[in-house]
Amino acid sequence: MTSPEAPQQDSAPQRLEDLKPKMKLTGTVKKVELFGAFVDVGVGRDGLIHISKLSNRPVTKVEDIVKEGDQVTVWVRNADPRTGRIDLTLVEPSALDWDEIKPGKVYPGKVVKIERFGAFVDIGAERPGLVHISELATYRVEEVTEIVKQGQDVEVKVLGVDPRKRQIKLSMKSVDVYEEEPEEPEEAPLTAMQIALRKAQADSQQSKKGRQKQRDDRGRQDQEDIFSRTLANKRK
Numbered sequence: 496m497t498s499p500e501a502p503q504q505d506s507a508p509q510r511l512e513d514l515k516p517k518m519k520l521t522g523t524v525k526k527v528e529l530f531g532a533f534v535d536v537g538v539g540r541d542g543l544i545h546i547s548k549l550s551n552r553p554v555t556k557v558e559d560i561v562k563e564g565d566q567v568t569v570w571v572r573n574a575d576p577r578t579g580r581i582d583l584t585l586v587e588p589s590a591l592d593w594d595e596i597k598p599g600k601v602y603p604g605k606v607v608k609i610e611r612f613g614a615f616v617d618i619g620a621e622r623p624g625l626v627h628i629s630e631l632a633t634y635r636v637e638e639v640t641e642i643v644k645q646g647q648d649v650e651v652k653v654l655g656v657d658p659r660k661r662q663i664k665l666s667m668k669s670v671d672v673y674e675e676e677p678e679e680p681e682e683a684p685l686t687a688m689q690i691a692l693r694k695a696q697a698d699s700q701q702s703k704k705g706r707q708k709q710r711d712d713r714g715r716q717d718q719e720d721i722f723s724r725t726l727a728n729k730r731k
Contacts, residue, residue: 511538514574514581517588524565532561534569534583542581544569549585560585590619593658601670606647614643616651616665624663626651633668642667 507521508514514536522536531549533541549560561567572582591602596618607623608615614631615623631642643649651665 518571542583544583589621596656601652624665626665630666
């Protein structure tokens, strides 16, 4: 599974409060029940692997997977210091949970399957996402293999995610426009001389506008006087 955030072996915790979701641990199976197995991970309280978390496949008998005394590698699903409950799993969790996959984000991934209509890319989620053939490049693509090959490392941008349907829509052609524009540097504070200069320029501009308005007003008045005299002469 490809992801920059893939779970790594963590240093052995000493307290229940040190346990975090997705933390990878080693432990010893202390007790087997019909509903799961209890594992000592060294924090003074055994954690439970529910039977549904023993394998990706359905399990009908716990002893088919683990037995008392077995050394196992587990991952923390949840740890509650208040109740002392520790939930574990033998199934390696996805690096990206569904609520962590956000539209607009760019992830590194690996092409895991090629279809006529697009390519499936593993970004570390529960399921690979689909890059539709129309999202492979900015130009029309006739064959998916023109752009990508199975096993190829790529960067993809999330267009949409549907946790209920377990679907992730990805794009390769949109990756280039993902980068944010650099912020413009803030202007340095003006000196007293610069402030005075700008004020003088503004006053000068305002003065020019005032003189222009006076000339325009005089021009309109002159035109009105000429028009009035012309009408008077015609009446005579």
